[in-house]
Amino acid sequence: MKTNYLLPQKFKTIGIAMLVPTLLMAVLFLFYDFEFPFLDFRVFSIINDPIMGDTEHFKFIEDNITNELIAVFAILSLVFIAFSKRKVEDELVANIRLKSLLGATYINYLVLLFCILFFYNFTFLWVMMFNMFTLLLFFIIHFNFKMIQLNRK
Amino acid sequence: MKNSLKVERAKKDMTQAELAKLVNVSRQTINAIESGDYNLSTILALKISKVFQVNVNEIFLLENKDL
Structure with a gap:
């Protein structure tokens, strides 16, 4: 592929x-x-x-x-x-990668919505700063967790 | 979608790893297809049917829930 x-x-x-x-x-x-x-x-x-x-x-x-x-x-x-x-890239890995990106996007924006509603002033500035990186971070964690699960089968 | 991949492999005395190598995917992918955890692409289905020299729908069958 x-x-x-x-x-x-x-x-x-x-x-x-x-x-x-x-x-x-x-x-x-x-x-x-x-x-x-x-x-x-x-x-x-x-x-x-x-x-x-x-x-x-x-x-x-x-x-x-x-x-x-x-x-x-x-x-x-x-x-x-x-x-x-x-190391091994095939269609299942591509499928997992895509699902993980979707999952990470949902998680990232759910967390952001929560922070918009409950964090104010300077604390919210910290949230915005970390939010620059959290989508990628959530994706890396989600994808690698799924790959570990797959490799155990 | 159900499949008889395991049966076809057994007929040819082929391991998951051997089939995986022939169709250029990982052993885990073959395992996920066999256990019904992953719906494979048309290209991979055709490649697998070519290995076993049968028609695609002799290995992969639609179920009522897919219709």
């Missing part, structure tokens, strides 16, 4: 290798406000809406890009892990 839209198998290893330091950096950034001083750059922003001051459009601004790099690496590593080929 053709699986044109999946990444090569080695991307899973690359994804795991990228995810470990990214998670470590995320913990340091979120709980200890850690930023690399050498990542202070002049970056191009389409919209910049600072707490103090007016909204700016299409301007170069000064920013430390530690958090941007953490988010980029987290998304890339999760996509690599989620959508790389398995």
